[in-house]
Amino acid sequence: MVDLHNVGTFNADMRFKAGYLNELERMLEKVLPHAMLKAKPNLESRIRTLKRDLTIVYDMLSGKDNSSFGWDKHKLMVVVEDAVWNAYISRSIQPSQFPSL
Numbered sequence: 001m002v003d004l005h006n007v008g009t010f011n012a013d014m015r016f017k018a019g020y021l022n023e024l025e026r027m028l029e030k031v032l033p034h035a036m037l038k039a040k041p042n043l044e045s046r047i048r049t050l051k052r053d054l055t056i057v058y059d060m061l062s063g064k065d066n067s068s069f070g071w072d073k074h075k076l077m078v079v080v081e082d083a084v085w086n087a088y089i090s091r092s093i094q095p096s097q098f099p100s101l
Contacts, residue, residue: 003027060088 021039028037037043060069060078068084071077080088 021043024043025037025039028035057078060066060080061071066088069078069080069088072079
């Protein structure tokens with residue numbers, strides 16, 4: 001996706017233009033000839049997951065009441081003390097998100 005963005009053909013105001021998934025399929029086919037990855041549902045699902053994960057990390061680093069979170073540039077990960085992490089988890093995850101046993 002970075003290569004697709006850098007080419008510039010499909011850029012439009014911080015988003016991609018229509019048809020970018022088809023171009024992404026062609027690019028992946030060159031690198032992984034027999035993987036048969038399709039834009040729908042494979043790539044769209046992965047893009048949604050990446051956006052959700054980015055939103056969570058962004059909230060940790062810049063959200064209100066989250067000043068204890070930091071970024072380790074060597075490990076490329078969010079860092080925080082265990083007590084702060086446990087408090088964040090307890091207020092961020094709803095019990096309904098856990099599968100019933």
